[in-house]
Amino acid sequence: MNRLEITLLTMCLYINVNSQNIDNKHDIWIEALYETLDENQNQQDINNIIEYLSEYIEHPFNINTITKEELETIPFLSARQIENLLYYIYVYGDLKSLNELRLVEDFDKRTIDVVSPFFYVDSSESNVHKLLITPYSELLIRYNRVLNDKMGYVDKSDSLFNVSPNKKYLADPNYASLKYKIEAKNKYRIGLNLEKDAGEKLFNKKGGGFDYVSAYINLKNIGFLKNIIIGNYRIKFGQGIVINNGFQLDKTMAVSNLNINNQSLTPHSSTDEYNYLQGIASELMFSKYLLTTFVSYRRLDGIVNDSNIVSIKEDGLHNLFREENKRNKASLLSTGAHIEYSYNTFSLGFSLVNHHFNKPLNPTYREYNKYYFRDDNIINISTNYLFRYKHLLFNGETALSHNGKFATLNSLQYFPSSYFSGLILFRNYSKEYYSMFSKSFSESSDIMNEKGVYFLASIKPISFLELKTGIDFFSFPWLKYGIDKPSKGFEYFLHTNYQPYSSIRVSLRYRLKKKEKNTSDKDIDIPVTNYFRHSLNAVLTWNINRYLIFKNGVYGIMYNHHLKKKSNGYGFMQQLGSSFDNIRLTLDIGYSIFNTDNSSSTLYLYEKNLLYSFSYPSVYGRGYRGYLVVKYDLFKNMTFWLKTVLTHYFDRNSIGSSLDLINGRNKSDIWCQLRYNF
Numbered sequence: 001m002n003r004l005e006i007t008l009l010t011m012c013l014y015i016n017v018n019s020q021n022i023d024n025k026h027d028i029w030i031e032a033l034y035e036t037l038d039e040n041q042n043q044q045d046i047n048n049i050i051e052y053l054s055e056y057i058e059h060p061f062n063i064n065t066i067t068k069e070e071l072e073t074i075p076f077l078s079a080r081q082i083e084n085l086l087y088y089i090y091v092y093g094d095l096k097s098l099n100e101l102r103l104v105e106d107f108d109k110r111t112i113d114v115v116s117p118f119f120y121v122d123s124s125e126s127n128v129h130k131l132l133i134t135p136y137s138e139l140l141i142r143y144n145r146v147l148n149d150k151m152g153y154v155d156k157s158d159s160l161f162n163v164s165p166n167k168k169y170l171a172d173p174n175y176a177s178l179k180y181k182i183e184a185k186n187k188y189r190i191g192l193n194l195e196k197d198a199g200e201k202l203f204n205k206k207g208g209g210f211d212y213v214s215a216y217i218n219l220k221n222i223g224f225l226k227n228i229i230i231g232n233y234r235i236k237f238g239q240g241i242v243i244n245n246g247f248q249l250d251k252t253m254a255v256s257n258l259n260i261n262n263q264s265l266t267p268h269s270s271t272d273e274y275n276y277l278q279g280i281a282s283e284l285m286f287s288k289y290l291l292t293t294f295v296s297y298r299r300l301d302g303i304v305n306d307s308n309i310v311s312i313k314e315d316g317l318h319n320l321f322r323e324e325n326k327r328n329k330a331s332l333l334s335t336g337a338h339i340e341y342s343y344n345t346f347s348l349g350f351s352l353v354n355h356h357f358n359k360p361l362n363p364t365y366r367e368y369n370k371y372y373f374r375d376d377n378i379i380n381i382s383t384n385y386l387f388r389y390k391h392l393l394f395n396g397e398t399a400l401s402h403n404g405k406f407a408t409l410n411s412l413q414y415f416p417s418s419y420f421s422g423l424i425l426f427r428n429y430s431k432e433y434y435s436m437f438s439k440s441f442s443e444s445s446d447i448m449n450e451k452g453v454y455f456l457a458s459i460k461p462i463s464f465l466e467l468k469t470g471i472d473f474f475s476f477p478w479l480k481y482g483i484d485k486p487s488k489g490f491e492y493f494l495h496t497n498y499q500p501y502s503s504i505r506v507s508l509r510y511r512l513k514k515k516e517k518n519t520s521d522k523d524i525d526i527p528v529t530n531y532f533r534h535s536l537n538a539v540l541t542w543n544i545n546r547y548l549i550f551k552n553g554v555y556g557i558m559y560n561h562h563l564k565k566k567s568n569g570y571g572f573m574q575q576l577g578s579s580f581d582n583i584r585l586t587l588d589i590g591y592s593i594f595n596t597d598n599s600s601s602t603l604y605l606y607e608k609n610l611l612y613s614f615s616y617p618s619v620y621g622r623g624y625r626g627y628l629v630v631k632y633d634l635f636k637n638m639t640f641w642l643k644t645v646l647t648h649y650f651d652r653n654s655i656g657s658s659l660d661l662i663n664g665r666n667k668s669d670i671w672c673q674l675r676y677n678f
Helices: 003-018 025-034 043-058 079-092 098-103 109-118 125-133 158-163 251-257
Strands: 136-146 175-184 188-196 212-222 225-235 265-267 277-286 289-304 309-313 330-343 346-361 375-389 392-401 406-417 420-429 450-462 465-476 487-501 504-518 528-545 548-561 567-580 585-596 622-635 638-649 666-677
Touching (some): 025 043, 098 109, 309 346
Antiparallel strands (some): 136 175, 175 188, 225 265, 225 277, 289 330, 330 346, 346 375, 375 392, 392 406, 406 420, 420 450, 465 487, 487 504, 528 548, 548 567, 567 585, 585 622, 622 638, 638 666
């Protein structure tokens, strides 16, 4: 047993003896979110989801006055559960406590644990009114860095830098961000976000300020003006086929969220430097009609020549000389409107969106991008619809781009009882359809060149066992990057939750994905071949007593390519956490061991992270990863977090490549966060 293992074991024993009660309400719903995610889901999207939902944790809903529209913003609730909760309150009156949710049909123990942090119970109108109008401020400062020396930060002579400027990062390896907001839940919200990524200069040479600055003013409920935002914002129309620069949940949550509009207009409060609009947007409510309009003008990073925009850069990084020179090279003017009529079980909406570039967008021609958009003006129109009849719910969206090509997404849900619900979803995105900032149900990241049909069923044979299973068949009518012919594939998943006692829960996830990609073997006549990827995760969560939560996980992966040797991998995870109320301290400790053949059998591990953020590290090879998260309440309204991580590899003498190369077998990271609310 090495020194790290002895240290972790000693700390775990110390916790077992000295810990106090654990307040893990924030962790429960984040872990429920993790259990639905595909490892290919964008990390920034996940953080956007967490930040979006954390707003409701900080300012929960009064369950006795909540509306259907507000319930629909919580993605862990199905349409049937929302209906049953509202019906229970209508028939039996106000809930006296959240424990009463056990009497609502379809609300099992797991559901109640996950959604309870979003609610509170208060029948006092004066307290509700005070909550809605009382200002609340929050300042959040975050810092992190890799402690090891990377090649891109090693000092180099000025002469070498002048000859090869992209052989070194522009600045230090520190990441820093600052977020400030002041709000009254039902009246207004004002926010400012500043960020500097690792390797970037604190102040950019062109703007003279932080590398990234985002600000907004959001006013709510002023007569028929439901919502207005000035500054940076995110917007979603319908199912997102025309525009959605917010977030899109994974396929396994489809039963719960496809019929939910979430919020169509929200402030852009994250550090995502691409997926937002900048200008003014509003929502006007007239009886059963909701009218949403927006105007946006913003600069885009990219490669631009005298006559064309060759490419648009989406990662927001400016840590190299060549990346800094792509800053703000293009501009985009966006306008749009969406009107929707809703009445009981029926809704119908129409959208119109126009994007205009300052120069034609004309990417370098490749065979796979033959049908990409090449012009300076994009127009999209669509209609979205929803109709419910008894236990059936049909909804979808159909859109056209200005070249006459279409994209459509339609689903039918059936939920006859609390024991079963099912869904079938069909999508057809033309290879010539194009839209900016669109995001919806798809296998690819783009809403184009894809057809598919998806089946999903949720079964609850007994109260403490839930099964979700689904299969998605998809095809790509034209070539894609890395696939030199039309291709197809499928993805199957099985997800179970078994909770025989309130203190014990077992979660099991299995996924099988089959896709096609180019082969790298030049000596054979088969340019495109199949591969299969199996992944299996099993996690046991055990509340041993009121002092200690214990979690064990087993991960398995198998990558099968018929032209190559199979690549396999496995990993084991252990996590413990506790809070010491008398000294205002919370500790979380995690330790993982992994062993995989190569990068084809990469494992994705969940671990505890700082507030409002998600950690989903990927590892391959042979090694271990340990982390410690410390949360300390400095004062009543001030909290400090510290997270340290050590990753050690047995099978290599260096980590990473190119400018991120670390000489050695260890990689150490540190995160710090300070939160002050008042």
